[in-house]
Amino acid sequence: MTDLVVKSNKLVQALQSLTLSEARLIQLAIIDARETGKGLTPKHPLELNAARYAEAFNVSLDAAYLSLAEAEETLFKRQFTIENDDGSITKSRWIQDANYKKGEGRILLTLTRVLIDQVTKLDGFRIYFTSYHLKQTANFKSIYAVRLYELLKQWKSIKKTPMFPLEKFREQLGVGINEYSRVEAFKRRVVDVAIQQINEFSDITAEYQQHKKGRSVSGFTFIFKYKNENENDDKPKNSREQSPEQLFSKMTDTQRHLFANKLSQLPDMSKYSQGTESFQQFAVRISEMLQDLERFKELYPYLKKVGYAPSNKKDTMNG
Secondary structure, three states, rough: OOOOOEHHHHHOOOOOOOOHHHHHHHHEEEEEEEOOOOOOOOEEEEEEHHHHHHHHOOOHHHHHHHHHHHHHHHHOOEEEEEOOOOEEEEEOOOOEEEEEEEEOOEEEEEEEHHHHHHOOOOOHHHHHHEEEEEOOOOOOOHHHHHHHHHHHHOOOOOOOEEOOHHHHHHHHOOOOOOOOOOOOHHHHHHHHHHHHHHHHHOOEEEEEEEEOOOEEEEEEEEEEEEEEEOOOOOOOOOOOOHHHHHHHHHOOOHHHHHHHHHHHHHHHHHHHHOOOOOOHHHHHHHHHOOOHHHHHHHHHHHHHHHOOOOOOOOOOOOO
């Protein structure tokens, strides 16, 4: 098995609260479900055993047994919340059933429909999901390090994140509402610990900057780099191909308005139109959508259809 953890960006950005052991089990479940096809229906549950867990995370067999036993009690109750394209919210459990075989060191799991959609039904476009090899997080001792690493890897092409608003960032990391309520404690006990472990054990080194609104901290941005660029296992095979994140950052206001007008006339875009709005009104709304990275990535296939084909040297506008 390749031990490649693959999640949709929506799942990476989800609000969630898992312990380190639970997150590790979910990582294994995602890998093995994608590799074997098991765990996707109740008829074919996924089996995870203590030996696999111990080997993957460099822990003793006793610790692995304990993690599996705890999962039956707690993982079943855990939920995550994702934001849909239309702005609505979906809440889901991670697994729909768990059957721990006491004394056998194995557990049978079935993933929920929502989780299956976010880890297996990906359409092949790199822009829609985040992937990393399990070994990069295997030695982390903090769940916050795992979650921060996943959030950073979404921006692997430009190696810089947008600002993560403080309150949402806390929820994405799984910090409880009453935990580390003072920013100083949050930085020291959560962010700094996560950064230290990422820098020590993973394939990247990262640092952060805090942002203030008045006297209060409003959020954080992160920059990171690969320790060895030649070992970047998420590097596109075609090094000349620019990522959607790079194209997004390079699109000028002039280009955005030009291609918004072209997109408004494209029949394939009709599903995005609202009511009786004119082409001009539709173009204005598309232009606004193109200012959001996730919407830009969603619309990128249509942008290529209307001639937006940037090169490495400069952005060209065909047609």
